[in-house]
Amino acid sequence: MCELRKASGGQLFLCACAPLRRGLSRAGSDSPAGHHSTMPTLKPMQRRLRHVQEIAIRNLDPEYMRGFTMELNTPDEIGQIAVSKPFFNTMNPGWDLENQLDSFYRNLREVEVCVSRLEATVTVEGDAAKEDSTTPPRRLKLLFSLMELHPIGHDLSRLPPVPPTTILVKMCDLWHTFRGTLPPQPHPQTPPPPPVQPFPASPDSSPTGLASLGLTNVSFAAATAAAGRAQGNSGDIVGIKEASPREVVNSNAAPKGSKTITTSQICAHGERLGKEITRRRVAINDTQHLLTQINAHLSPKPDEAVSDTTSPSMSSLQQRLKAVQARLQKTRVLLQAKRDELQKGESRLAEEKAQRQKRRERLRRCQRGLQSVKLRLGQSVKDLPSSKTDLRAIQQALYCRRTRMLYELFQVYPIENNGRHRSIRGIPLPSIDVLNRQDLREEEKVATALGFLIHLLLLMAKYVEVPLRMVMVCASSRSFLRDPLSDPPGLEYPLFYRGLDRARFPSALRFLMENLQQFLLSRAHKIASRNNLLENTECLIHREMWGLNVNP
Incomplete structure (x- = not known):
């Protein structure tokens, strides 16, 4: 709901009440100072790394002011989740983790934040001096579990003095830290919305009254649509009245949720709305014309009606056509089945040919082996007499040697x-x-x-x-x-x-x-x-x- 007001100079502004102010704030307008929307909080067992929006550190050691980076690692230091850009000349860094987390690590409950001092020469933007660091690099490791964190508030600027190297984690627009480190901030109260003025029953609501304000029916509809879009619904206007200069001054002191709309903006919206209505009317006329032409083409001609009386009935022809289509479909199914059987037979034939080829190769190898065995057997048969003679000679030599050794043993x-x-x-x-x-x-x-x-x-x-x-x-x-x-x-x-x-x-x-x-x-x-x-x-x-x- 909204209220349209007019100043003495002819300027119009639209005053939005509480629901509309929330719609305008979502549409991009600035929220009132000190106002915080209530965000859903997560239970400790529901917290995951994907819920972390930002990581901040307060009261960091001054030796890191020359330059450092922040790393987000797994607790066992096996994988590196993300690395920040270098920070310079600050002891209170803040690291936004949006679109920086890999999907593989989004369900972690415990992570480790490492602060690594830069070891090389660093040039700070806006500062012409260069500083050489000869101190060896130093890594500060901060291991924390998301289940052990405790909410403290929405605004870091209201924090009391914090201990050195205090880590802060932002989840669901709420900052968290270890229990006992900081006391929780009191939740600010949202100011009550201003009262909505009812729509007055006066001639101002008639077309004549709108004309006196410099508005037409179209521009008034545009204003209504603009208010509805800002609110996120249809956006009905409750009342319109003409404001005096004193009311204009008082309207300037209205809550910050109100928004000023000029007459030119309302006229521009009305013109765009009128063009859209005209374009849609032209499209509807074109559609009607096309439908008329289609019906004219589909309607039977007189000579065709006469010929239909002498020809067979359309229903019998359609039945015959359906029967032919059914037979054709069955024939296609049978043909596809035969093709599948033929393909399977061809595949089996190819397999049989391959196996037969393998058997032939194996038979050839066996035949070659058998031929070589026959050759060796024939050679062995030829060498058998000489082998027998050699065997007899070896046996005789063995007998003589054994007899000699036994004789010598008998002598001992x-x-x-x-x-x-x-x-x-x-x-x-x-x-x-x-x-x-x-x-x-x-x-x-x-x-x-x-x-x-x-x-x-x-x-x-x-x-x-x-x-x-x-x-x-x-x-x-x-x-x-x-x-x-x-x-x-x-x-x-x-x-x-x-x-x-x-x-x-x-x-x-x-x-x-x-x-x-x-x-x-x-x-x-x-x-x-x-x-x-x-x-x-x-x-x-x-x-x-x-x-x-x-x-x-």
């Missing part, structure tokens, strides 16, 4: 037959039955003879490559046998009994006899004796050296 450990018993290197070794009843005084000779026999058997097994069941460990007169398959594994059976349990000595003799019998059977020789160790050993040596099948 000669076995002599003394009738009742046999001896190895002059030390008699009776049968197992006698050894089980041997006196303790004969233990040293028996252990020495058994040590010689263990060494002889180890070398023979190595020469002829025969693995034995029991592992024989040669340690001269302290030799022993080890069973790798016993539980626990590695159980030892000594071939001596001085200082040990004699009960394990017969087991060691029995395992040694089993090793000798295994040796004989693996070389396809008969067992000479079931009770004499040296007799079986002598039989093994003679049969390996001379191939004898009888006792020597």
Whole structure:
């Protein structure tokens, strides 16, 4: 709602009441001094970095006055969100963050503000002097969480003295800082709107009264539309009256929400509105003319009406046309299906051709491999006689070498037959039955003879490559046998009994006899004796050296 007034000099001004003043302020007019619109506040858990409008610092260290920049980083300093322009000669910088935040960081709740002093030579605008800084760069880091901030007010100019390096964050047109740093400002009260004067029932509201004010119907409609656009709605005018010079003076002292409109502005709006109405009327006439022409073209002619009476009915023709269109549509669908099947068949045919080509290539490779194998086989068949001859020669050389080594071994450990018993290197070794009843005084000779026999058997097994069941460990007169398959594994059976349990000595003799019998059977020789160790050993040596099948 508004009120149109006229001064003595012929100047008109439009006085807006409270709703219109709010519309004018949104349209771009200056708001009254001390007036603050109530903005919605966010709960601490709802605050995000996208709500931050501006960041300010108060009472910064004077050493930063030569030049510094402000950076906005993530708390872990992994990503840099934004960097400000350099600040010079100020201890109270303010950084506007509008259109500077990346969408990736807009939902952060905790950020870090870094103030970095410029380390190079800086020239300040408007100051001809240049200052060289030799002090190393210094970074001031301020980490804060948006959930921990507390609102303090709308205007920073009303702040009381603040502590050094105080950070202020503006969210929803409200400044925030850490709790306990500053007390909150009292919210200013909005002045009450002036009373609206009712529309007077006087001749001034008639067209004659408007003419006396210098207004026409069109200009009055323009004024009404202008007021409505400023208010954001239809904008009805409540009343119009002529103001005296005293009222004009009083109108100058009206609240600052009122706005002055001259007669020329109202006339200009009226002229534009009249031109728009004329243009729309011309467009409506052109549209009516085009509709008339279209109806004339669509209406049937007399000769055509006569011909229609003799021709088949239009409805039957339309039915036939619909049937033909339906058949055509079905044919198109079937054709498309056949085309799809044909395309699928072509794709399958191409795949089969590719697989057949791969099989052919694989068959060619196999044929080439088979041909090379046949060639190598033929060459091997040709070389077989010479290979057999070489093999016989190698076998003969191996047999001779093995026989020679066994003969030399037999010379080192000669076995002599003394009738009742046999001896190895002059030390008699009776049968197992006698050894089980041997006196303790004969233990040293028996252990020495058994040590010689263990060494002889180890070398023979190595020469002829025969693995034995029991592992024989040669340690001269302290030799022993080890069973790798016993539980626990590695159980030892000594071939001596001085200082040990004699009960394990017969087991060691029995395992040694089993090793000798295994040796004989693996070389396809008969067992000479079931009770004499040296007799079986002598039989093994003679049969390996001379191939004898009888006792020597």
